[in-house]
Amino acid sequence: MWKKCKRYTFLYGKYFSNHLKVMMEYKADFFIGLFSVMVQQFTALFFLKIVFDHIEVLKGWTFYEILFIYAIAFLGRSIHHIFFDNLWTLGWQYIRSGNFDRLLLRPVNPLFQIVAERVQQDGFGQLIIGGIVLTIASVNLEIEWTVQSLLLLFVFIISSGILFVAINLFFITFSFWMVDSLPIVVSVFQLSEFARYPLTIYPKAVTLIITWLIPYGFTAYYPATYFFEKESVVAMALITPVIAVISFIIAYWFWNKGIRAFTSTGS
Amino acid sequence: MRKYLELLKSQIKVETAYLAWYWADVVSTLLRLVIMYFFWVAVFQNRTEISSISFESMITYVVIAMMLENYVSGAGNEMARNIKNGDIALELLKPYDYLTKLIFMDLGSKANSFVRTTIPIFLVAIIFIGIQAPPSLEVAILFLASMLVGILIGTQIDLIIGVLAFWTVNVWGVRVLREAIVKFFSGALIPLTLFPGWFQEVSSYLPFQSMIFVPVAIYTGQIKMGPDALIAFATQLFWLALLFIVVRVVWTQAVKKVTVFGG
Numbered sequence: 001m002w003k004k005c006k007r008y009t010f011l012y013g014k015y016f017s018n019h020l021k022v023m024m025e026y027k028a029d030f031f032i033g034l035f036s037v038m039v040q041q042f043t044a045l046f047f048l049k050i051v052f053d054h055i056e057v058l059k060g061w062t063f064y065e066i067l068f069i070y071a072i073a074f075l076g077r078s079i080h081h082i083f084f085d086n087l088w089t090l091g092w093q094y095i096r097s098g099n100f101d102r103l104l105l106r107p108v109n110p111l112f113q114i115v116a117e118r119v120q121q122d123g124f125g126q127l128i129i130g131g132i133v134l135t136i137a138s139v140n141l142e143i144e145w146t147v148q149s150l151l152l153l154f155v156f157i158i159s160s161g162i163l164f165v166a167i168n169l170f171f172i173t174f175s176f177w178m179v180d181s182l183p184i185v186v187s188v189f190q191l192s193e194f195a196r197y198p199l200t201i202y203p204k205a206v207t208l209i210i211t212w213l214i215p216y217g218f219t220a221y222y223p224a225t226y227f228f229e230k231e232s233v234v235a236m237a238l239i240t241p242v243i244a245v246i247s248f249i250i251a252y253w254f255w256n257k258g259i260r261a262f263t264s265t266g267s
Numbered sequence: 268m269r270k271y272l273e274l275l276k277s278q279i280k281v282e283t284a285y286l287a288w289y290w291a292d293v294v295s296t297l298l299r300l301v302i303m304y305f306f307w308v309a310v311f312q313n314r315t316e317i318s319s320i321s322f323e324s325m326i327t328y329v330v331i332a333m334m335l336e337n338y339v340s341g342a343g344n345e346m347a348r349n350i351k352n353g354d355i356a357l358e359l360l361k362p363y364d365y366l367t368k369l370i371f372m373d374l375g376s377k378a379n380s381f382v383r384t385t386i387p388i389f390l391v392a393i394i395f396i397g398i399q400a401p402p403s404l405e406v407a408i409l410f411l412a413s414m415l416v417g418i419l420i421g422t423q424i425d426l427i428i429g430v431l432a433f434w435t436v437n438v439w440g441v442r443v444l445r446e447a448i449v450k451f452f453s454g455a456l457i458p459l460t461l462f463p464g465w466f467q468e469v470s471s472y473l474p475f476q477s478m479i480f481v482p483v484a485i486y487t488g489q490i491k492m493g494p495d496a497l498i499a500f501a502t503q504l505f506w507l508a509l510l511f512i513v514v515r516v517v518w519t520q521a522v523k524k525v526t527v528f529g530g
Contacts, residue, residue, distance in 0.1 A: 029437035036444035043447045047456045051310060054317045054461060059309040122440055183291030190295040193302055201309040206301070 011108065012116050019119040030121050037125030041074060044196075045133065061198045065228055068137035073196055073220035074130030076160025081123030084165045086114050090172045091180025095262075104263065111169075111255060143227050156223035156237070159244035163219045164192070166247035169255055176258035192216045198225075218243045270363055271371040278375030289383060296334075296388050303329055304396050318461055324487050327398040328458050332483045334385050335414060336455040339421025339478045340446065342373040346429030347438040359522065366426065366518060373422055401486055409496055413482040416503045421449070421478050423510035426518075433521045454480030460489060474506040 023030050045067070052063040086093075094100040094114065103110040138145070171188050174181035191209075195216040199207045211217040218240045226237035282289075307329065311322045320328075346369055349355045358365050392398045401407040428445045432438050450456060452475035459467055459480045470476050481499045484490040490499050 026436055029435055029440065032435060032437045032444070033440035036440040036442075036447065039451075040443050040447040043450045043456075046451065050457055050461055050463075053463070055310055055314070059312055122437075122443070178287075180287075183287040187291045187294040187298070190298045193299065197302075197306060197309075202305050206305070 008109075008112060011112075015116040016119060019121075023119075023121055033122035034125040034128075037122045038129050041126060041129040045070065059198070059201050061200075064137045064140040065224075066197065067133055068141060068227065069198065069220045069224040070196055071130050071134035071137055072157060072160060072224050073192075074126050074133065075157045076219045077164055077192075078123045078126035078130055079158070079161030080164035080168070081120055081126055083119065083123075084115055084168070085120035085123065086118035087165070087168050087172050088182065088185065089118075090114065091175040091182050095175050096179055100262070104259075110259065111252075138227070141228070149227065152226070153223075156226075156240055159241045160219040160223065162244040162248050163215060166244065166251040167192075167214060167216070169248075170251040173251070173255045173258040176262040188214060192219065195220045197221075215243050215247060271367055274363075274368055275371045275375035275378070278372040279379045282376050282379045292380065292384055293388070296337075296384065297391070299333060300330065300388065300392060300396070303333065320458065320461075320489075323397060323399055324489075325458075326396060328483055328487050328489075329456070330392050330396070330398050331486055332455050332479050334389065335417065335479050335483060336450070336453075337380070337385070338377050338414075338418045339449060339453070340425050340442075341376065342369040342422050343425035343427075343429030343442070343445075344438075345369060345372070346426060347432035347442075350429070350432040351438070366514065369426065369429075370419075370422055377418065399487070402488060403492075405492060406485065406488070409492070409500065410482055410486045413485050413500055413503060416500070416507055417478045417482045420474055420503065420507050420510060423507065423514050424449075424474070424478075426514045427510075430514075430517050430521045433524055449475055449478065452476060453478045454483065458484065458487075458489060460484075474510060477503040477506045 048063070048066060048070070052058075056062075058066065090100075094103065100110070103113045106113065143149075167188065168185055171185045172181055174184055191214055194202065194206065194210050199210070199217055199221050207217070211222075222233070222236040223240045224237075226234060304326065307322065307326055310317070311325070315321065317325065346355075349358055355365075358368075393400060401410060424445065428441055431441050435441060452470045452473050454470075454476055459470060459476055462470070477499075481490065481503055485492075485496050485499065490496050
């Protein structure tokens with residue numbers, strides 16, 4: 001187990017340094033991507049600001065509280081965007097083109113190979129904006145950070161990232177049966193937009209779906225409320241990492257099932 | 268003209284073939300509709316209007332704007348792809364004007380999703396979330412005309428972005444930037460009249476509000492029928508003409524680059 005870990009870390013380092021070389025080769029593109037993503041995220045915030053210029057609270061939530069929720073979503077998503085972006089391409093870049101068979105021939109976990117084959121530099125823009133927004137929001141909310149709460153915040157953000165990955169992994173796995181399940185992934189991903197706002201603005205049915213069925217609620221809203229000085233469901237915040245791990249296990253189990261189905265057809 | 272119409276038709280057929288994408292599109296749009304609806308319900312909690320815009324007229328605005336936003340991009344992707352994989356060299360040899368071809372194929376694809384996605388969703392929105400129908404026939408007609416011009420402006424801007432593929436590898440990044448700027452200045456998310464004064468001032472000198480804000484505001488009556496609406500429409504036509512020329516100029520420059528490479 002230890003040896004395996006070491007080997008995969010070494011491999012990922014190799015892949016990563018190659019990506020780095022490419023990035024440095026195309027510096028302008030790197031900055032275009034970074035800048036574009038930052039502007040993109042900024043528009044979402046600007047929209048919110050305009051709305052809050054005309055109202056004081058949104059169903060009891062203040063501007064900075066919503067900003068804080070946004071920030072956690074940004075950060076979680078940036079992890080997914082930077083390191084796991086290649087999952088989107090499983091159908092058209094691997095299965096349809098037959099590249100997936102190439103991965104299966106190697107003595108390395110195929111999921112690892114897919115993930116490692118791309119580092120999406122543009123995601124760093126999200127990371128930066130997320131960091132800035134988080135700082136602005138927490139200063140204005142006067143959150144008093146302790147080592148413990150910072151640590152918890154870190155765990156929440158990582159969990160949020162894992163959730164994004166797990167959900168995408170689960171739905172892209174359908175590609176093994178239908179060549180490319182990207183349309184499904186895209187529609188499901190749209191659900192994550194719900195999680196940008198406090199879930200209390202939605203009817204019960206919507207809340208239940210994005211809490212227990214496709215748990216995007218845990219990518220931002222539940223963990224964020226932990227830090228607010230209002231009655232929040234602390235338990236829901238604290239189970240975030242558990243939900244993340246369970247989701248990932250389910251997704252990974254399904255992924256392996258997908259691979260078995262794929263190889264047994266003898267294609 | 269005939270050959271371009273054939274291209275338009277062929278594009279409709281291609282789009283019809285991708286059923287999965289069609290449903291994905293419908294589902295995503297519906298989800299966005301739901302989010303939007305509840306967001307605005309929450310905003311309007313305890314108040315009947317926001318800077319004299321009622322809930323009904325706000326939701327009408329945002330829903331129509333959202334649907335229009337799907338149409339203000341398009342042709343640039345295809346162009347960028349052709350440039351990246353070198354097909355552009357072959358395209359230039361063919362007996363049609365490449366830019367016109369792109370515009371018509373794009374219109375084909377848009378006509379297709381207009382009939383298959385937008386109209387059904389528009390009906391859903393009228394029935395379930397109570398968006399308003401256009402108040403009169405003149406408004407409806409001017410809205411459709413203005414919408415068409417807005418879409419064509421979007422296509423021209425998209426083509427400029429597409430040409431950039433000659434110079435940058437990160438077409439995705441540039442596209443995201445275009446989307447963000449359009450969202451910002453076009454009034455895709457929220458009526459521009461809610462923006463701070465300075466912002467409205469700036470955006471009145473840019474082509475972006477002609478893409479979404481003008482048609483939608485004509486629809487919801489924020490731009491009154493009569494001289495106001497006609498001036499707005501004329502401005503749209505001006506932008507379309509100007510951008511059309513800009514695209515041609517940029518394109519001619521870019522094509523020279525291809526020939527320099529000795530294609």
